[in-house]
Amino acid sequence: MxxxxxxxxxxxxxxxxxxxxxxxxxxxxxxxxxxxxxxxxxxxxxxxxxxxxxxxxxxxxxxxxxxxxxxxxxxxxxxxxxxxxxxxxxxxxxxxxxxxxxxxxxxxxxxxxxxxxxxxxxxxxxxxxxxxxxxxxxxxxxxxxxxxxxxxxxxxxxxxxxxxxxxxxxxxxxxxxxxxxxxxxxxxxxxxxxxxxxxxxxxxxxxxxxxxxxxxxxxxxxxxxxxxxxxxxxxxxxxxxxxxxxxxxxxxxxxxxxxxxxxxxxxxxxxxxxxxxxxxxxxxxxxxxxxxxxxxxxxxxxxxxxxxxxxxxxxxxxxxxxxxxxxxxxxxxxxxxxxxxxxxxxxxxxxQLDRVLAPVPVNPASGGEIIEAKDARVFRLRGTVKVAGTPAHITVEDATGQALDITLDATGAALSRAGSRYTVGGTDRRRTLGKAAERTFDLLIDASATELFVDGGAAAFASRVYFTGTKRTVRVQGPVLSLEFARRAD
Known part of the structure; x- marks a missing residue:
C-alpha cells in the first residue's frame, strides 16, 4: 500500500x-x-x-x-x-x-x-x-x-x-x-x-x-x-x-x-x-x-x-x-x-540515585530538624518519623515562603504545592494507608520535579513544583527517628 x-x-x-x-x-x-x-x-x-x-x-x-x-x-x-x-x-x-x-x-x-x-x-x-x-x-x-x-x-x-x-x-x-x-x-x-x-x-x-x-x-x-x-x-x-x-x-x-x-x-x-x-x-x-x-x-x-x-x-x-x-x-x-x-x-x-548525590550530615532532634540548603536545586531527604500522636510535616521554603508541604500521619500521607509557582490541576493530594505509628519517607527534588515515596513505596506522589530562587529551607517537624540528607552541587 x-x-x-x-x-x-x-x-x-x-x-x-x-x-x-x-x-x-x-x-x-x-x-x-x-x-x-x-x-x-x-x-x-x-x-x-x-x-x-x-x-x-x-x-x-x-x-x-x-x-x-x-x-x-x-x-x-x-x-x-x-x-x-x-x-x-x-x-x-x-x-x-x-x-x-x-x-x-x-x-x-x-x-x-x-x-x-x-x-x-x-x-x-x-x-x-x-x-x-x-x-x-x-x-x-x-x-x-x-x-x-x-x-x-x-x-x-x-x-x-x-x-x-x-x-x-x-x-x-x-x-x-x-x-x-x-x-x-x-x-x-x-x-x-x-x-x-x-x-x-x-x-x-x-x-x-x-x-x-x-x-x-x-x-x-x-x-x-x-x-x-x-x-x-x-x-x-x-x-x-x-x-x-x-x-x-x-x-x-x-x-x-x-x-x-x-x-x-x-x-x-x-x-x-x-x-x-x-x-x-x-x-x-x-x-x-x-x-x-x-x-x-x-x-x-x-x-x-x-x-x-x-x-x-x-x-x-x-x-x-x-x-x-x-x-x-x-x-x-x-x-x-x-x-x-x-x-x-x-x-x-x-x-543508582545513591551514586549521584553527596550525603550532608544532619543531627535529628526529637522536636524536628531545619536544614538550610543554599543553592540546592537538587536534593534528597529520607527518614523515619513518629506519627502516632500528632502528624509530622516536611516543608520546603523558597525565596517567597513555603512552596511545598508534606504531611505524614497515622492514617496516610498528603502533599500540597499550594505555595509554588504552578498550581494548574490542583494543589493538594492525599493517599490513605494502613494505620501506623511510624512512617518512612523518601523525597527527591530535582529543580521543578518533586517525587515522594512513602512507607517503602506503598504510596508515590509525582508533582511539578516550581520553586522561586535557589535557596531551600527544609523543615522536618515532629519526632524524627532517622534522617538522611543528600544534595547535588550545581
Missing part, C-alpha cells in the same frame, strides 16, 4: 532543527530544568516509548513535539548507563509518512534474536474533517540506535467493533509466542485492551479483547491508553503474577483517588489467553498531581524478578507551565523499581 506522505515534511523537519538551534541553550540553562530526570532538549515531551535495556545501556524514547504548540509528534531518543545522566541522541522517527503523518504515537521496544532493536508504534492519521485512522507500524535499528528505518504497517486499522482510538502496542514474549497488547475504544465509546499473537513479530493474528473477571474493568472510561503487560514474582506468595498497567481516560474523581485529568493504574492476576483472572482490582499507581502513561524497560528482569518503570511527569492539556517561557515543557519521572508484595506494587527510586 503506497500513499503520499506528509506534504510539508521537509518544512516540518527544518522547523524542528531550527527550534533546537534557537532555543536549546535557553532550555538547558533554565533553573527549572532537571539534572536527573529525562527532559526534552526543546519543545514538548510526553509519553515514554520504546524503553530498552541492552548490554549495560538504557535506551529511552519519548513523544516529542519540537515545534510545540504545533502538535507534530516525533520520537526523540536518549541513552544512559545509570538511568540518571541522559545523553540526547536526536530524533529517531518523524511524522512524515502516509501512515503516521499526524503523529508517531506511543509504542514499545523489543530486542530481536540477532540484536536488532524493533519498535512497534501507532501511526495517527486525520483527514481534513478530523476523521481518524490508526495504523500499527514497525521500525527497526540494526545497529542498536545508530540508525532507524521504518519498515511496514503490521496491523492495518482497528478490528470490527472498535473505533480508530486504537493505539500504543506493547510487545512481549511468553513461552516462544509474541503478544501485542493494544489500547482500544469500543464502538459504544468504552475502553478496552485487545491482544494480538505472532510467532515472528511480523505477522499478527487478532486474539480478542481481554476479558477481566472483575466487572468494574469493563467500563472504567471511554479509552484505555498505553497498556503494558509485565510479570513479577510476588515476594509474599512466591507466585509469578501478570501485572497489566494502563491509563484509562474518562474516569470520575472518587474522593482522594483519580483527581488528575486522566488516570493510570494496574491490575494483578493471571492472564490465560484473553481471560484475566483478577486478584488485585484496578489500583491507581501514583497519587501526585502529574503522572501518566508509564512504561517498563524491556530486557530488565526477564525472569520476573525486576522491573524498572518510567512515566510521564505531566498531564494532557496542561502545557501552560512556567517552563514554557524557556521553550520546553514536561519531563519523565525518575526511574522506579517495581516490587510486587501481597498483590500490591511498591515503587522506589532506582538505587
Amino acid at each position: 503506497t500513499k503520499p506522505g506528509r506534504p510539508d515534511a521537509a518544512e516540518l523537519l527544518a522547523a524542528a532543527e531550527q527550534a533546537y538551534a534557537t532555543y536549546h541553550e535557553q532550555v538547558r540553562t533554565d533553573p527549572d530544568y532537571p539534572a536527573l530526570h529525562l527532559a526534552p532538549p526543546v519543545g514538548r515531551l510526553n509519553d515514554p516509548n520504546g524503553l530498552i535495556y541492552k548490554d549495560g545501556l538504557y535506551h529511552a524514547f519519548y513523544q516529542y513535539s519540537p515545534v510545540h504548540p504545533t502538535r507534530a509528534v516525533f520520537w526523540r531518543y536518549a541513552t544512559s548507563d545509570d538511568l540518571t545522566h541522559w545523553q540526547d541522541r536526536g530524533t529517531a522517527i518523524a511524522p512524515t509518512d502516509w501512515f503516521d503523518k499526524n503523529g508517531c504515537y506511543s509504542g514499545s521496544g523489543f530486542v530481536g534474536e540477532d540484536g536488532t532493536f524493533e519498535f512497534f508504534y501507532t501511526g495517527n492519521v486525520k483527514d481534513e474533517a478530523g476523521n481518524r485512522e490508526a495504523y500499527q507500524v514497525l521500525f527497526t535499528s540494526p545497529d542498536q540506535g545508530k540508525t532507524f528505518t521504518k519498515q511496514e504497517v503490521f496491523i492495518n486499522g482497528p478490528e470490527e467493533g472498535y473505533t480508530a482510538h486504537y493505539r500504543d502496542p506493547h510487545v512481549v514474549e511468553r513461552d516462544g509466542t509474541f503478544y501485542a497488547v493494544i489500547g482500544a475504544q469500543r464502538e459504544d465509546e468504552t475502553g478496552a485492551v485487545v491482544i494480538y499473537r505472532s510467532t515472528d513479530r511480523r505477522n499478527w493474528d487478532f486474539a480478542g479483547e481481554i476479558i477481566f473477571t472483575d466487572p468494574a474493568l469493563a467500563d472504567l472510561g471511554y479509552m484505555y491508553e498505553c497498556p503494558g503487560l509485565i510479570q513479577l514474582r510476588d515476594e509474599e506468595s512466591g507466585e509469578l503474577k501478570d501485572v497489566l498497567i494502563f491509563s484509562p481516560q474518562g474516569m470520575e474523581a472518587d474522593g482522594e483517588k483519580y483527581n488528575n485529568i486522566f488516570q493510570t493504574g494496574y491490575v494483578v492476576g493471571t492472564l490465560t489467553g484473553t481471560h484475566f483472572e483478577v486478584t488485585t482490582p484496578f489500583t491507581e499507581l501514583d497519587a501526585g498531581t502529574e503522572f501518566y502513561a508509564p512504561q517498563c524497560f524491556h530486557g530488565v528482569g526477564a525472569d520476573g524478578s525486576q522491573a524498572i518503570l518510567q512515566g510521564w511527569l505531566g498531564n494532557a492539556d496542561q502545557d501552560d507551565q512556567p517552563s514554557w517561557e524557556n521553550h520546553w515543557v514536561h519531563m519523565q519521572t525518575y526511574p522506579r523499581t517495581l516490587t510486587l508484595r501481597g498483590g500490591q506494587l511498591l515503587q522506589n527510586p532506582v538505587p
Whole structure:
C-alpha cells in the first residue's frame, strides 16, 4: 500500500532543527530544568516509548513535539548507563509518512534474536474533517540506535467493533509466542485492551479483547491508553503474577483517588489467553498531581524478578507551565523499581540515585530538624518519623515562603504545592494507608520535579513544583527517628 506522505515534511523537519538551534541553550540553562530526570532538549515531551535495556545501556524514547504548540509528534531518543545522566541522541522517527503523518504515537521496544532493536508504534492519521485512522507500524535499528528505518504497517486499522482510538502496542514474549497488547475504544465509546499473537513479530493474528473477571474493568472510561503487560514474582506468595498497567481516560474523581485529568493504574492476576483472572482490582499507581502513561524497560528482569518503570511527569492539556517561557515543557519521572508484595506494587527510586548525590550530615532532634540548603536545586531527604500522636510535616521554603508541604500521619500521607509557582490541576493530594505509628519517607527534588515515596513505596506522589530562587529551607517537624540528607552541587 503506497500513499503520499506528509506534504510539508521537509518544512516540518527544518522547523524542528531550527527550534533546537534557537532555543536549546535557553532550555538547558533554565533553573527549572532537571539534572536527573529525562527532559526534552526543546519543545514538548510526553509519553515514554520504546524503553530498552541492552548490554549495560538504557535506551529511552519519548513523544516529542519540537515545534510545540504545533502538535507534530516525533520520537526523540536518549541513552544512559545509570538511568540518571541522559545523553540526547536526536530524533529517531518523524511524522512524515502516509501512515503516521499526524503523529508517531506511543509504542514499545523489543530486542530481536540477532540484536536488532524493533519498535512497534501507532501511526495517527486525520483527514481534513478530523476523521481518524490508526495504523500499527514497525521500525527497526540494526545497529542498536545508530540508525532507524521504518519498515511496514503490521496491523492495518482497528478490528470490527472498535473505533480508530486504537493505539500504543506493547510487545512481549511468553513461552516462544509474541503478544501485542493494544489500547482500544469500543464502538459504544468504552475502553478496552485487545491482544494480538505472532510467532515472528511480523505477522499478527487478532486474539480478542481481554476479558477481566472483575466487572468494574469493563467500563472504567471511554479509552484505555498505553497498556503494558509485565510479570513479577510476588515476594509474599512466591507466585509469578501478570501485572497489566494502563491509563484509562474518562474516569470520575472518587474522593482522594483519580483527581488528575486522566488516570493510570494496574491490575494483578493471571492472564490465560484473553481471560484475566483478577486478584488485585484496578489500583491507581501514583497519587501526585502529574503522572501518566508509564512504561517498563524491556530486557530488565526477564525472569520476573525486576522491573524498572518510567512515566510521564505531566498531564494532557496542561502545557501552560512556567517552563514554557524557556521553550520546553514536561519531563519523565525518575526511574522506579517495581516490587510486587501481597498483590500490591511498591515503587522506589532506582538505587543508582545513591551514586549521584553527596550525603550532608544532619543531627535529628526529637522536636524536628531545619536544614538550610543554599543553592540546592537538587536534593534528597529520607527518614523515619513518629506519627502516632500528632502528624509530622516536611516543608520546603523558597525565596517567597513555603512552596511545598508534606504531611505524614497515622492514617496516610498528603502533599500540597499550594505555595509554588504552578498550581494548574490542583494543589493538594492525599493517599490513605494502613494505620501506623511510624512512617518512612523518601523525597527527591530535582529543580521543578518533586517525587515522594512513602512507607517503602506503598504510596508515590509525582508533582511539578516550581520553586522561586535557589535557596531551600527544609523543615522536618515532629519526632524524627532517622534522617538522611543528600544534595547535588550545581
